[in-house]
Amino acid sequence: MLTIVLFYLTYLGGIAASLVRYPVLAFVTYQAVYFYNPNERWWSASIPALSYSFFTVVVMGLVFIFHIKSTNKNKLLQIPQFRWAYALVACFAFSYFWSPYPGGHAYAVETFVKLMIIISIAYKLCDTPQKLTWVLWGHLYGSWYIAYLAFQVGRNSGNRVQGIGTVDSPDANGIAAAIAPSIALALYFIWQSKTLWLKFAAAICAVFVANALILINSRGAILGVGVSVFYLFFVMYFSKVRSTRQKGFVILMLISGLAGGLKLADDSFIERIESMFVSKKEIDFTQESGATRFLFWKYAFDMAKDYPFGAGARAFVFYSPSYIPLDVGTGASRNRAVHSTWMEVLTEAGFIGSFCFVMMLWTTYKTLTQCEKKFKLEGDIKNYYLIIVIKACLICFMVSMTFLNRLRAEILYWMVLYSACLYNIYILKNHSEIEKPVDETKLPEPQDKASENLTFK
Known part of the structure; x- marks a missing residue:
C-alpha cells in the first residue's frame, strides 16, 4: 500500500507540477515511471492498467509545445x-x-x-x-x-x-x-x-x-x-x-x-x-x-x-x-x-x-x-x-x-x-551571451566630465 501511495504522489505530483510551473519535471516523472515500472510490479493489480510512461511522454510533448519559444533556444x-x-x-x-x-x-x-x-x-x-x-x-x-x-x-x-x-x-x-x-x-x-x-x-x-x-x-x-x-x-x-x-x-x-x-x-x-x-x-x-x-x-x-x-x-x-x-x-x-x-x-x-x-x-x-x-x-x-x-x-x-x-x-x-x-x-x-552585440544607444550617459575619466584597475 505504501508503495502505491508513493507512486501516485510521485506520478500525479510530477505531472501537475510540470503542467503548472516546471516543465522539466515531466521528464523527472518519466524517470520515476521508468524505475517504478508499475505494470510489471506485484502491486499492478491495485492500480489502473494504463501506459503510464506513454502518458508521461505525451505530457513532455505538451509542455514542450507550450514553452516552444524558450525551448527552441536549445538547439x-x-x-x-x-x-x-x-x-x-x-x-x-x-x-x-x-x-x-x-x-x-x-x-x-x-x-x-x-x-x-x-x-x-x-x-x-x-x-x-x-x-x-x-x-x-x-x-x-x-x-x-x-x-x-x-x-x-x-x-x-x-x-x-x-x-x-x-x-x-x-x-x-x-x-x-x-x-x-x-x-x-x-x-x-x-x-x-x-x-x-x-x-x-x-x-x-x-x-x-x-x-x-x-x-x-x-x-x-x-x-x-x-x-x-x-x-x-x-x-x-x-x-x-x-x-x-x-x-x-x-x-x-x-x-x-x-x-x-x-x-x-x-x-x-x-x-x-x-x-x-x-x-x-x-x-x-x-x-x-x-x-x-x-x-x-x-x-x-x-x-x-x-x-x-x-x-x-x-x-x-x-x-x-x-x-x-x-x-x-x-x-x-x-x-x-x-x-x-x-x-x-x-x-x-x-x-x-x-x-x-x-x-x-x-x-x-x-x-x-x-x-x-x-x-x-x-x-x-x-x-x-x-x-x-x-x-x-x-x-x-x-x-x-x-x-x-x-x-x-x-x-x-x-x-x-x-x-x-x-x-x-x-x-x-x-558563448551566445558573450557574442551578443551591445546596443550602444542604451548605454547610460555619464553624469559629469569626471566620470568619463574614471578607470578601474
Missing part, C-alpha cells in the same frame, strides 16, 4: 553527441535489409527512435543548473526505489535477485548496471548538498543501492562502481581544484564505504567477485561460464566481417551457432547473446554504426572536458566536481555495458543527455 544539432546518436540510429535502421528478424528489428528501431525523441525533448526542457539538479535527483530517486525493491524481495533466484528490472533492463545484470552510476551521484550530493536532509537522503540512497548491488551479485556492475569511484576519489584527492577538508571527506567516505561493504558482503558475493580473478589454468571452455563469453566477442567480429553494415537486432543470437565452435560451451542453447555492447553494436549496426557509437561517447567525454576546463579556470569547485561525477557515472556504465548488451539502454542515453545539458548551459549559452 539539438549544436550538440555533437546528439548528431552522432542520430547517425547511430540511422545505421541501426539501415541494417534492416540484412536482419534475420525483420519484425523484431523494426520494433527495436521504433523503440530506439522513441528513446531519442524523449531524450531530445528532455534536453529542450532542461536548460538551467537547477533543472539539471532535479533531473539528477530523479535518477537517484529511481535507483533508490529499485534498491528498496531488492531489499524487500531478497535473493529469490539462487544467489541473485530477479524480477525487479525495468522494461529495457528486465534481468539482474541489466538493472544492476542501471542503478550502479547512482553511487557516484549520491557521493556528490552527500558532499555538496547545502541542507542536512538532502545529505541524509543521498546517504540513504547510497546505502540502499550498495546493498542492492551486493544482493544482485552482478560482477560487471560492481566492477563499474569500483572503477568509477576510484576515478572520483583519485581526482578529489589529488586535484589542485579542491576545497578545505576535501581530502578528509575522501578518506571518510573511503573508510565508510569499505566498512559498509564488509558489513553487507556475504560469502555468496565474495565468491562471485573472486570468480572474476580465476586463473587461465582453471578455465574450462567446454563448459558455459563467464569466461567463455570473452570468446563470443571474437566470433562476433568474425560475423561482422560477413555483415559489415550490421544484421539488425539480436543478429548474433540468430547467427551464433554458425560462428561458435561446437567444442565451446554455450549452456542449454547454441543461440547466445554476445554479452558486450561494443560487439552488439558491431553485429547489429555494422562498422559505420560502431564508429558513430564510439564518436557519440567520445564527444560526450569531450564536451564534459570543455566544461571541466571552464570551471577549473574559474575556480568553481562545485560545478567542477559535478562534471567529474558525471564522467564517473559514464565510466561506470561503460564498464558495466562492456559485459552486457546495452546498445538501446535508457540509462546510457541519460548520460549523454546530462553531458548535453551541461554543455548547453555552461558553454553554448555563455
Whole structure:
C-alpha cells in the first residue's frame, strides 16, 4: 500500500507540477515511471492498467509545445553527441535489409527512435543548473526505489535477485548496471548538498543501492562502481581544484564505504567477485561460464566481417551457432547473446554504426572536458566536481555495458543527455551571451566630465 501511495504522489505530483510551473519535471516523472515500472510490479493489480510512461511522454510533448519559444533556444544539432546518436540510429535502421528478424528489428528501431525523441525533448526542457539538479535527483530517486525493491524481495533466484528490472533492463545484470552510476551521484550530493536532509537522503540512497548491488551479485556492475569511484576519489584527492577538508571527506567516505561493504558482503558475493580473478589454468571452455563469453566477442567480429553494415537486432543470437565452435560451451542453447555492447553494436549496426557509437561517447567525454576546463579556470569547485561525477557515472556504465548488451539502454542515453545539458548551459549559452552585440544607444550617459575619466584597475 505504501508503495502505491508513493507512486501516485510521485506520478500525479510530477505531472501537475510540470503542467503548472516546471516543465522539466515531466521528464523527472518519466524517470520515476521508468524505475517504478508499475505494470510489471506485484502491486499492478491495485492500480489502473494504463501506459503510464506513454502518458508521461505525451505530457513532455505538451509542455514542450507550450514553452516552444524558450525551448527552441536549445538547439539539438549544436550538440555533437546528439548528431552522432542520430547517425547511430540511422545505421541501426539501415541494417534492416540484412536482419534475420525483420519484425523484431523494426520494433527495436521504433523503440530506439522513441528513446531519442524523449531524450531530445528532455534536453529542450532542461536548460538551467537547477533543472539539471532535479533531473539528477530523479535518477537517484529511481535507483533508490529499485534498491528498496531488492531489499524487500531478497535473493529469490539462487544467489541473485530477479524480477525487479525495468522494461529495457528486465534481468539482474541489466538493472544492476542501471542503478550502479547512482553511487557516484549520491557521493556528490552527500558532499555538496547545502541542507542536512538532502545529505541524509543521498546517504540513504547510497546505502540502499550498495546493498542492492551486493544482493544482485552482478560482477560487471560492481566492477563499474569500483572503477568509477576510484576515478572520483583519485581526482578529489589529488586535484589542485579542491576545497578545505576535501581530502578528509575522501578518506571518510573511503573508510565508510569499505566498512559498509564488509558489513553487507556475504560469502555468496565474495565468491562471485573472486570468480572474476580465476586463473587461465582453471578455465574450462567446454563448459558455459563467464569466461567463455570473452570468446563470443571474437566470433562476433568474425560475423561482422560477413555483415559489415550490421544484421539488425539480436543478429548474433540468430547467427551464433554458425560462428561458435561446437567444442565451446554455450549452456542449454547454441543461440547466445554476445554479452558486450561494443560487439552488439558491431553485429547489429555494422562498422559505420560502431564508429558513430564510439564518436557519440567520445564527444560526450569531450564536451564534459570543455566544461571541466571552464570551471577549473574559474575556480568553481562545485560545478567542477559535478562534471567529474558525471564522467564517473559514464565510466561506470561503460564498464558495466562492456559485459552486457546495452546498445538501446535508457540509462546510457541519460548520460549523454546530462553531458548535453551541461554543455548547453555552461558553454553554448555563455558563448551566445558573450557574442551578443551591445546596443550602444542604451548605454547610460555619464553624469559629469569626471566620470568619463574614471578607470578601474
